[in-house]
Amino acid sequence: MYSFTAEQRRARLGIRHRLATGYRADDVAEIVRSMVVLHATDPATVHLSVAARGHDLGPAQVEQALYDDRTLLRMLAMRRTMFVAPVDLVPVLHASCGGDLADKQRRTYARYLDEAGIGDGDAQGWLAEVAEETHRALLARGSATGAQLSKDVPALRTRIDTAPGKAYSRPTGITTWVLVLLGTEGRIVRARPNGSWSSSQYSWAPVESWLPAAIEDLDPGTARTELVRRYLHTFGPAPIGDIKWWTGWTLGQVRKALTGLDTVEVDLHGTPGIVLAGDLEPIPVPEPWAALLPPLDPTPMGWQSRAWYLGDHRPQLFDRNGNIGPSIWYDGRIVGGWAQRADGEIVTRLLEDVGAQAVALIEAETERAAGWFGGVRPIPRFRTPLERELTA
Numbered sequence: 001m002y003s004f005t006a007e008q009r010r011a012r013l014g015i016r017h018r019l020a021t022g023y024r025a026d027d028v029a030e031i032v033r034s035m036v037v038l039h040a041t042d043p044a045t046v047h048l049s050v051a052a053r054g055h056d057l058g059p060a061q062v063e064q065a066l067y068d069d070r071t072l073l074r075m076l077a078m079r080r081t082m083f084v085a086p087v088d089l090v091p092v093l094h095a096s097c098g099g100d101l102a103d104k105q106r107r108t109y110a111r112y113l114d115e116a117g118i119g120d121g122d123a124q125g126w127l128a129e130v131a132e133e134t135h136r137a138l139l140a141r142g143s144a145t146g147a148q149l150s151k152d153v154p155a156l157r158t159r160i161d162t163a164p165g166k167a168y169s170r171p172t173g174i175t176t177w178v179l180v181l182l183g184t185e186g187r188i189v190r191a192r193p194n195g196s197w198s199s200s201q202y203s204w205a206p207v208e209s210w211l212p213a214a215i216e217d218l219d220p221g222t223a224r225t226e227l228v229r230r231y232l233h234t235f236g237p238a239p240i241g242d243i244k245w246w247t248g249w250t251l252g253q254v255r256k257a258l259t260g261l262d263t264v265e266v267d268l269h270g271t272p273g274i275v276l277a278g279d280l281e282p283i284p285v286p287e288p289w290a291a292l293l294p295p296l297d298p299t300p301m302g303w304q305s306r307a308w309y310l311g312d313h314r315p316q317l318f319d320r321n322g323n324i325g326p327s328i329w330y331d332g333r334i335v336g337g338w339a340q341r342a343d344g345e346i347v348t349r350l351l352e353d354v355g356a357q358a359v360a361l362i363e364a365e366t367e368r369a370a371g372w373f374g375g376v377r378p379i380p381r382f383r384t385p386l387e388r389e390l391t392a
Helices: 006-016 028-034 043-053 059-068 087-115 123-141 146-152 175-184 220-235 240-247 251-258 356-369 385-391
Strands: 002-004 072-076 082-086 188-193 202-206 263-268 271-276 290-293 327-330 333-340 346-350
Touching: 002 271, 028 043, 028 059, 028 072, 028 082, 043 059, 043 290, 059 072, 059 188, 072 087, 072 175, 072 188, 082 087, 087 123, 087 175, 087 220, 123 146, 123 175, 123 202, 146 175, 175 188, 220 240, 220 251, 220 271, 240 251, 240 271, 290 356, 327 356, 333 356, 333 385, 346 356, 346 385
Parallel strands: 002 263
Antiparallel strands: 072 082, 188 202, 263 271, 290 327, 327 333, 333 346
């Protein structure tokens, strides 16, 4: 069995994730494609992930790619997580993940509506009618916020208590439910935010007005195979359990997707892994490099088995739900964390002794990171112990 050492995997990470010296890019869409997708649950992550991998790329260039050139698109996909994806990957994500997400959300929302006595026994039918009316209203407007659509469609103002009798429960409006459902169905897209690039309040647009053509209808099995192929190119070799975790699919779906690929089983320093058959050759180790990656960056969130690059630093850098905060990398492994204070200062904390050369590289990246934000002071959506400590 072919073996991959941790050092080999770290070399691949540095080069393929465009973090190593000499491998950064000048094109936003190219960077996103290199990572398959970028995490976008925290809106600031998208801009900071690009900045870490680019030459003089900032929020203006990311916004141009998203909203002017429209080479990128925000959408829910794997694990019901928000991502920014290249538009050519949208059909793959929609077929491999979107359909299942839409079915699940439809059933969940209908259950809550039925329990609240809405829909006269046909909650799914009622929800479908509201979604259709909302879609027509959005087509008429061209783009709109949820608040604007709720004025056009009175049913969107329906409020549901999803946990009646519980102390923590609060009635919630269904506007977001309907917009999420239409998004997973591939009928609407998130347009510009209402505020700075760190805002999570978006307007919406019909997909017909945003993409040059409707989302291509792909076979879900074929789409899953293509998504796994892209994952393995960027993150492989990887244990099959990591593929299952990253995609959010069942083990059966992952195994079936793998049957469409020519793969080889390999040893990952004691753990079985999978790699594309044409990707067995070692990658030359790049020159020493350092990087400051933002919360929920796709590199640390690309695997569930993280010991080979995380070491013992999980308690300081992850929250209780498995979300990583800002991290410092040196030569393919995490060695510390960082944060931005309210006055804009970038502060760092090394969690191990890395030597003078590493410190000099990290200091250079820290100085570069200070220019990413301009006057924006985004607070990470998921606060981690070290980030909180550094900004206290």
